[in-house]
Amino acid sequence: MSEPVQHAVGRRTFVVGGAAAAGSAVLAGPLARPASAAAFGWSDDGSHYVVDTGASLVFRVSKSNGDLTSLVYKGTEYQGYGGMNSHIESGLGASTVTISQTGSTILVSVTYGTLKHYYAARSGENNVYLWTNKADTSVSATRYIVRVKAGLFANDEPDSYTYAPTTVEASDVFRKSDGQTRSKHFSRLRVTDYDYIGWSTGGVGLYVVRSNHEKASGGPFYRSLLRHQSADGGGLYEILYYGENQTEAQRFGLQGPYVIAFTDGGAPSSALYPANLTTPWADGLGISGYVAASGRGRVAGVGITGRDPAFPYTVGLANSAAQYWGSARASDGYFSVTGVLPGTYTLTVFKGELAVYTTSVAVTAGGTTTLNSIAVPTSNDPGNASAIWRIGSWDGTPGGFKNAELMTYAHPSDVRAASWTGNVVVGSGTETSAFPCYLWKDVNSGIIVYFKLTAAQAAAAHTLRIGVTTAYANGRPQITVNDTWTSAVPSPPTQPSTRSLTVGSYRGNNYTFTYSVPASAWLTDTGAYNTLKIYVASGSGTTSFLSAGTAIDAIDLLI
Structure with missing residues (x-):
């Protein structure tokens, strides 16, 4: 992953990219914190399940539709704008919502037709872990949006439009009075460029740490909405299929976890990043479509010859069910792609974003498929x-x-x-x-x-x-x-x-x-x-x- 990049804007620091110092691991959680006076657990207020992480975060999930209706961190409500909650798409409608506790994990399960969605909390952590299992096209796209109250974070990045009253195109691209344009579409980043997206005041950070996108479409270089902010409030997205500028068909099945993470202003723990996150604590929770680490494999290549040293190389794996990718080492082209679901994949070597070599590889559960040095033919470039x-x-x-x-x-x-x-x-x-x-x-x-x-x-x-x-x-x-x-x-x-x-x-x-x-x-x-x-x-x-x-x-x- 890329190194951290920080952009100082007004009173907020917007941080994207790579590694940050990992938090201490109380109860094996990647961002565990000392528990506050409140105890870890859940309650039922009649219309919501209320989950207290035992740290500084309390959240509520609607029992009727699975919306996330409240995110209170250190006593401040962050969730919601315009009367809308955080949810899949624009909200699922009437759903079956249940809750269970297994040791130091609380799981809220939401069923809406063929779609299943999950929220998990770990004792002592200021995180919400989310999974989404989309089985078919009955839900049009695969998007989770965390809606954030207005005024909590500074607002003038390329994806913000509070001060841009003039519409340039459709109803989602705006021009400010100084001629600069703003839109929620202007993410700047490809999927492979970031691990998390969010805001920081310096004292509080609110982020969505993306999943590994194994069930997304478009590959490592796809761009889509990441966040937006306007006069009404802000949104942080995990988008797996949006239907805009897509080059592949949808993939179905369980995606996650992706994580809503609160911090004291710094970046989220690198232990939450998609390349690092492990969830053995979720192995026995009964999440539909969940495949533990033991049921996954790995593809490794000893090197790639025929490379142009002026360009980065990426190795991608893709079939109709899943996609993965990893960077090739600049010195010799060595690569390793882990956490791969069993199956046969097309392996593609990209020079920059240009495919210059393809082959087929088979992946087995618990195994490593080792490839000899790949030679990119001169004529392929x-x-x-x-x-x-x-x-x-x-x-x-x-x-x-x-x-x-x-x-x-x-x-x-x-x-x-x-x-x-x-x-x-x-x-x-x-x-x-x-x-x-x-x-x-x-x-x-x-x-x-x-x-x-x-x-x-x-x-x-x-x-x-x-x-x-x-x-x-x-x-x-x-x-x-x-x-x-x-x-x-x-x-x-x-x-x-x-x-x-x-x-x-x-x-x-x-x-x-x-x-x-x-x-x-x-x-x-x-x-x-x-x-x-x-x-x-x-x-x-x-x-x-x-x-x-x-x-x-x-x-x-x-x-």
């Missing part, structure tokens, strides 16, 4: 091809292109964005940084790349490649060379059908368009600039930044 010129890097992302980093936490209309128009000259040294990360039919279609060729190069046909990472409304590139030769309109590859480029995500399905340009298209004057015009073709989309568009990975002209 498009960056290995000899090129006359190249703009960007073949890594499956628009990284390095103009506005690329900003677009993970801002709308394309944001005042901080550099102009989306402007042409590019190969050999200027700014080819990549001057080329926009996104192209839209109604915004910057027809952008021009200027380049020179030697006499020998101009005498031959060449292949031009344009790699993309996603597309909106079937936007795809069509090219014209020197206003004399125009490519056919390529067929659209499979891409998500929802918004992407305007809600902080470039992650779709990587695809490479290839164009065979004849020698007759080139200028024979070696002192003159050839022109490549790139248009966005599509009959779909609307206008401006919601017109058909695409995100660029790399562009090159091969020798």
Whole structure:
């Protein structure tokens, strides 16, 4: 996992990322604290089960619908805004809710049709552990939202919009008076980039520590809502399937635990992080779909050769039932993916976010599948091809292109964005940084790349490649060379059908368009600039930044 990153904003520190000092382990809990005067236990007030963790946290669960209706930490209520509670989706409705205590663990079980949801408390801990078992599509998405009262934490991050009364797009993207944009969609982070999300005042921290996402969809590089805050209050999310910019079908089954964690202002304990958390205390609780550590396996690889040392490599495992991933060691490509459910998986090696190798692996309960050194074939990495010129890097992302980093936490209309128009000259040294990360039919279609060729190069046909990472409304590139030769309109590859480029995500399905340009298209004057015009073709989309568009990975002209 990544190292901690702290962003100081006003009176709050927003912390995301990796390791923090683990708390003491009273009763084997990862964030156990000395018990307060209140005793660990539960009661029934008639309409709620009231759970006292015996530390500084008391929470309530509705007996009628399984909503989390109260989170009182050190005497302060944190839960709820706008008359709404914390729950799955927008609330489940009439449910069967039961409670039980097994030693130092209290478990609240919620059944709503085929969906089962669980809250667990451990004696002496300021945590709530949650599991969700979604069996089918009877509940549309898989989202848990912790709703937080207004005014408890500072509010002006990219996902906040208290001071942004102007709607830019739909009803969920806003513009402040200074021209900056805000939206709950602007998470900035991929799943693999964070362990927890939340807020801190310096004296109190409230976080959701994510699960391992084994039943989520989209893989390690997926982006979705993480949190938001407005004048009404804030929300912290665990999203496993949201239906926006999804590249995979839903996965079903038990997901968790994910954890609501309170602290004295610091980061949550690293013992709660998905790579570290163990829950042997839950093995005998009867949670539907629960698989103990003994029923899981491991995949390890001694190394990966054929890597480009300029890029990080990730190894992913995926099948229709589960997904996992782990980082490959920079020195030799060693990797280890643990806690894997038994089954046969497609193993994918990613250079950055670009798949460069796949194979099949079988995982057994309690076993380790050890792989010999994986050799990535030279031809599998498009960056290995000899090129006359190249703009960007073949890594499956628009990284390095103009506005690329900003677009993970801002709308394309944001005042901080550099102009989306402007042409590019190969050999200027700014080819990549001057080329926009996104192209839209109604915004910057027809952008021009200027380049020179030697006499020998101009005498031959060449292949031009344009790699993309996603597309909106079937936007795809069509090219014209020197206003004399125009490519056919390529067929659209499979891409998500929802918004992407305007809600902080470039992650779709990587695809490479290839164009065979004849020698007759080139200028024979070696002192003159050839022109490549790139248009966005599509009959779909609307206008401006919601017109058909695409995100660029790399562009090159091969020798």
